[in-house]
Amino acid sequence: MTAYKSGDPTTLNRLYGRAKGKPLRAGQQELIDSLLPRIAVPDGGEVGAQRLFGDDRPLHFEIGFGGGEHMAARADMLPDHGFIGAEPFVNGVAQALVHVAGDHGQHPPLGNVRIRHGDALEVLRRVPDSALSFVYLLHPDPWPKARHAKRRMMNDGPVDLIAAKLKPGGEFRFGTDHPVYLAHALMVMRRHRHQFEWLAESAEDFLTRPAGWPETRYEAKARAQGHEVWYFRYRRK
Numbered sequence: 001m002t003a004y005k006s007g008d009p010t011t012l013n014r015l016y017g018r019a020k021g022k023p024l025r026a027g028q029q030e031l032i033d034s035l036l037p038r039i040a041v042p043d044g045g046e047v048g049a050q051r052l053f054g055d056d057r058p059l060h061f062e063i064g065f066g067g068g069e070h071m072a073a074r075a076d077m078l079p080d081h082g083f084i085g086a087e088p089f090v091n092g093v094a095q096a097l098v099h100v101a102g103d104h105g106q107h108p109p110l111g112n113v114r115i116r117h118g119d120a121l122e123v124l125r126r127v128p129d130s131a132l133s134f135v136y137l138l139h140p141d142p143w144p145k146a147r148h149a150k151r152r153m154m155n156d157g158p159v160d161l162i163a164a165k166l167k168p169g170g171e172f173r174f175g176t177d178h179p180v181y182l183a184h185a186l187m188v189m190r191r192h193r194h195q196f197e198w199l200a201e202s203a204e205d206f207l208t209r210p211a212g213w214p215e216t217r218y219e220a221k222a223r224a225q226g227h228e229v230w231y232f233r234y235r236r237k
């Protein structure tokens with residue numbers, strides 16, 4: 001297991017799973033070598049719309065995009081918006097690059113995605129305050145043991161960071177199928193109710209996948225195993 005260590009309380013050993021899985025297929029390695037450098041989030045300095053996309057388009061940020069299917073579907077839905085995604089799992093990055101590259105047939109290439117192979121919080125800290133329209137945290141690693149609760153992405157440090165980077169009226173979307181994580185997240189978000197308004201009017205709102213919220217691979221697996229999935233939309237006050 002790879003651990004991210006830093007003195008910053010928002011980057012505490014949060015990587016739960018693997019950073020590398022099966023060997024990459026030749027086509028995926030080719031995308032890592034040729035496409036990733038062209039669309040990678042730069043290593044240092046500000047991560048804003050002008051620098052990344054050359055204009056002031058609305059920005060979306062996905063934390064831990066897994067195989068990138070949600071990010072790619074959203075980017076396809078909103079071609080005038082810019083999407084920034086970060087993921088330390090190299091096989092996930094490779095799968096996301098396949099979506100970005102398109103297949104020259106049904107799926108056109110996506111010109112509005114920028115990717116970081118690494119820690120999302122390091123990148124998020126470099127986004128200017130109030131710059132983001134959407135932040136997505138979908139099925140974060142559970143860290144199910146109570147003694148590891150501090151490592152969960154849904155915690156005061158990361159949530160304060162997300163609040164700082166979202167513009168007023170911007171949206172934070174969070175999804176999980178993990179009952180322990182659900183209870184923990186509700187508790188954390190309740191502590192942050194001065195920053196976020198929960199956009200749920202009835203149970204239906206968090207039991208049903210909202211429109212414009214493409215399914216992630218992890219979510220599909222959870223449903224196939226018979227798990228319930230919960231969806232949360234919070235508006236930045």
Ligand SMILES: C[S@@+](CC[C@H](N)C(=O)[O-])C[C@H]1O[C@@H](n2cnc3c(N)ncnc32)[C@H](O)[C@@H]1O
Nearest residue numbers: 015064065066089119120138139141216217218
């Ligand atoms: C359970 S998976 C869910 C992936 C995807 N969001 C989905 O729903 O299919 C959690 C993901 O978070 C990623 N992750 C863990 N720590 C991270 C970090 N510090 N920054 C970005 N991603 C991280 C993991 O590599 C993993 O791909």
